[in-house]
Amino acid sequence: MSEQLRFTKEHEWILVKGDVVRIGISDYAQSELGDIVFVDLPSVGDHVEEGEGFAALESVKAVSDVYSPVAGEIAAVNEELEDSPELVNESPMDAGWIVEIKVDGVVQLDDLMNKEEYEAFLKEV
Amino acid sequence: MTERRLVPLIFERSTPGRRGYRLPELDVPEVPVAELIPEEFLREEAPALPEVSELEVVRHYTQLSRLNHGVDVGFYPLGSCTMKYNPRVHEDVTGMPGFAAIHPYQPEETVQGAMELMYNLGEYLATISGLHATTLQPAAGAHGELTGLLVIKAYHKKRGEDHRREMIIPDSAHGTNPASCAMVGYKVIEVPSDERGGVNVEALRGLVGPNTAGLMLTNPNTLGLFDENICEIAKIVHDAGGLLYYDGANANAIMGIARPGDMGFDVVHFNLHKTFSTPHGGGGPGAGPIVVCKDLAQFLPGPVVKKDGDKYRFVMPENSIGRVGSFYGNFLVYAKAYAYIRSHGPEGLREVSETAVLHANYMMNKLKDIYHLPYDRTCMHEFVLSGSWQKDENGVRTLDIAKRLLDHGYHAPTVYFPMVVDEAIMIEPTETEPKSTLDEFIEVMRQIAEEAKENPELLKTAPHTTPLKRLDEARAARQPVLRWEKPE
Structure with a gap:
């Protein structure tokens, strides 16, 4: 099954693998937030609504919510972040992933941006 | 891990046996500690307290203070914190034995002067805010927020509307506002700012409803801008059955010019350590009194000071939410704020x-x-x-x-x-x-x-x-x- 990468206007990325999506924040988002010092993760099994904040990233500047572009159940969390929150800065698109969500129903990608669209979006920010 | 310190810790200055004071000879029969305190509460080893002379203590804290920055050292333009100068006359006032040497367990008739000060300060704050009744008890601004929200919650509950659990807060608000809501079990509903930096009134209209407990607003807001639509905002929230909470963090802009009560607010907190020039932080005490409208006075935490003829006494409001602090709050902070208000007078506060x-x-x-x-x-x-x-x-x-x-x-x-x-x-x-x-x-x-x-x-x-x-x-x-x- 092919993987699809999408971005939100709130600077999360979503990697779609069937009915499970992996979510993290973009390189732009981590650079704007500054050094992340704590990641407040949800619990596996929690249910999240579309548009709901499910995790919080605390940087030296501020605390920011991470929003879910999909509704579903938290299937996995990146426990590495509990001891190494800096992974979000060092490897935002890979080792710094935050959660995996098992989506309710079918994944809707229409409102999300692909990589090229997101890069164009960043130029306007 | 060893790191160079500019000033050693006071523990690192400790020398075994060194003392600041020598106690006088015991002139009563000595009783073994074990006979006074049950054994399970006695420690086996002496606590690892620093053993230093008085001079060493003075030098230690003086050296630390030289590494610090305060408003007594230089300009301190920390937005939303009102780091104004704290006049030294306040220290004279708080040093008066009638204020400094009293105890909260003293009978009321022996502390009438202190009670008069508390009563008058509450009345002054009510006048400045355009509201009705005051509690001085909350120990800081965020504590005032929590107290104000508990009062709002008690009001809705008494009216059989305990389902009102949504508090609307602008996206420019202080972080303490949503935090206080979470503490009382309210859900935070965020209202966006408009292009002029005020509350987006149309968005607000769509957010109020039968579950609205109220709106928390700082006016002027955290952009330093006065919300010109405040009367319309108040009407929208009141028409939906909600109450208006005024975060007084920015009250230094409005004294003697505009009153939250006249704008439609039902609850106000003041930060005495900002607007009324009592010292900030440093771990020291603050005070975040709240003032409420007539309908809410019955829910205030107590005891509050009531005036009967020329006597003052402590009373619990009829449907009080209870105490929110020990005794009567940080009394000497009140004395400083009182001195500030009295030394400026109404014209002086407006000029501030x-x-x-x-x-x-x-x-x-x-x-x-x-x-x-x-x-x-x-x-x-x-x-x-x-x-x-x-x-x-x-x-x-x-x-x-x-x-x-x-x-x-x-x-x-x-x-x-x-x-x-x-x-x-x-x-x-x-x-x-x-x-x-x-x-x-x-x-x-x-x-x-x-x-x-x-x-x-x-x-x-x-x-x-x-x-x-x-x-x-x-x-x-x-x-x-x-x-x-x-x-x-």
């Missing part, structure tokens, strides 16, 4: 606010050609610039600008807040600075903008002249060292 607003507008207008001013309109007691020009053109961030200000002997302004402004720099000069200080700061800000163009590295590595250079804030937050451990 007028001068605070004038100072902020003067600086804003001098700086807006050098730094981006996202909301360009007359401000109140503070204003918010953005470091976005410097970031885009010179790769220098607001954090770097703030750090460079330290090299010039200033405390940095509030940065990266409010969140609705990118690279925010929030400046509150206060009324207590002379014009020469404002001009010097403006000149330094101009110089820093030049340095950003010509020598950005100088800013990125600042500060250069402080006792410690740029700190690793990320490491301090990730691996905090919170206690001293005795070496083996």
Whole structure:
């Protein structure tokens, strides 16, 4: 099954693998937030609504919510972040992933941006 | 891990057996401690307290204080914190034996003077806010918020509307507002700002409903802007059955000019340590009294001081939410705020606010050609610039600008807040600075903008002249060292 990468206007990325999506924040988002010092993760099994904040990233500047572009159940969390929150800065698109969500129903990608669209979006920010 | 310290810890100065004082000979029969306190409560080893002389203690804290910055040392334009000068006459007042040497367990008839002060201060705050009844008990602003929300909750509950659990808060609000809501079990509903920096009234109309408990608003808000639509905002919230909470953090802009009660607010908190010039923080006591409208007075925490003829007594309001602090709150802080209000008088307090607003507008207008001013309109007691020009053109961030200000002997302004402004720099000069200080700061800000163009590295590595250079804030937050451990 092919993987699809999408971005939100709130600077999360979503990697779609069937009915499970992996979510993290973009390189732009981590650079704007500054050094992340704590990641407040949800619990596996929690249910999240579309548009709901499910995790919080605390940087030296501020605390920011991470929003879910999909509704579903938290299937996995990146426990590495509990001891190494800096992974979000060092490897935002890979080792710094935050959660995996098992989506309710079918994944809707229409409102999300692909990589090229997101890069164009960043130029306007 | 050993690191060089500028001043050793007081524990590291300890010498076994050294004492500050020698106690006099015991002149009563000695009773063994074990006969007075049950064995399970007695420690087996002596506590590891520092053993130092009085002179060593004085030197230690004096040396520490020389590494610190305070308003007694230099300009402190920390937005939304009102770091004004604290007049020394307050110390004379709080040193009076009738205030300093009394005990909260004393009978009421022996502390009538202190009770009169508490009663009068409550009345003054009610007059300044345009509301009805006061409790002085909350120990700080956020504690006042919590108390105010508990009062609002008790009001809805008494009316059989306990289902009202949604509190509407603007996106520019202080972080304490949503935190206080979470503490009382309210759900936070965020209302966006409009293009002028005020509450988006149309959006608000769509957010109120049968579950609305109220709206929390700071006016002037954290952009330093007065919300001109406040009367309409109040009507929308009241028509939906909600109440209005006024966060008094920015009250230094409005004393004697505008009253929250007249704007439609039902509950107000004041930060005595901001607006009324009692000292800030440092771990010391603060005070966050709340004042409420007539309908809410029955729910206030107690005891409150009531006046019967020329006697004062403590009473519990009829449907009080109970105590929110021990005894009567931080009494000596009240004495300072009382002295401040009495020494200024109504005209003087109005002049305080007028001068605070004038100072902020003067600086804003001098700086807006050098730094981006996202909301360009007359401000109140503070204003918010953005470091976005410097970031885009010179790769220098607001954090770097703030750090460079330290090299010039200033405390940095509030940065990266409010969140609705990118690279925010929030400046509150206060009324207590002379014009020469404002001009010097403006000149330094101009110089820093030049340095950003010509020598950005100088800013990125600042500060250069402080006792410690740029700190690793990320490491301090990730691996905090919170206690001293005795070496083996």
